[in-house]
Amino acid sequence: MLAVDRADFCPDNPYVDSSSPLGYPGVSINSPHTHARCLELLHGNLSKGSSALDVGSGSAYLTTCMALMVGRMGKAVGIDLVEDMVEDSITNIKKSHQDLLDSKRIKIVSGDGRIGYAPRAPYDAIHIGVSLEAVPQQNGVCFFSYWEQLKPGGRLIAFVGPSEGSQVLQQYDKQRDGTIKKTEVERLPVDG
Structure with a gap:
């Protein structure tokens, strides 16, 4: 997180430990301590050469952190439903981390994150940054379409x-x- 300046991704009070709106209805960036907790939980799955998916990537702050953690041979994908937010997030990355885009270590796409992003699957780590009312059930067992995109040994975290x-x-x-x-x-x- 120290390698990614939050001010590039958060327009208001970037260094305050609280969430902040991003200018779109219902869209905000989580607090730094929440991002730190998520990266801590995914740390073992974000090693050099790993692949990561950030669902509801918003400003792409966490996606950028993930891209740095997976190293030169790794890949990180951020997916967000708000197309203008995707354009803004690419602009945010270009401020200090253009190399991640040029090397294709990071990819930001517009789409329905509920179905993941199959073109770069399978993933070692999946972060679902949008809150889920409940985890879908199938035959009495929790089910996500993400399971097919998560590698054996992989980890998914969700709110x-x-x-x-x-x-x-x-x-x-x-x-x-x-x-x-x-x-x-x-x-x-x-x-x-």
């Missing part, structure tokens, strides 16, 4: 709960046999 209230940061680890192990990491107040 689950109502967008206006307390949420749970959940961690999902895909076992070598393809099964998913869920861990409730912590309860959090809504952070944007």
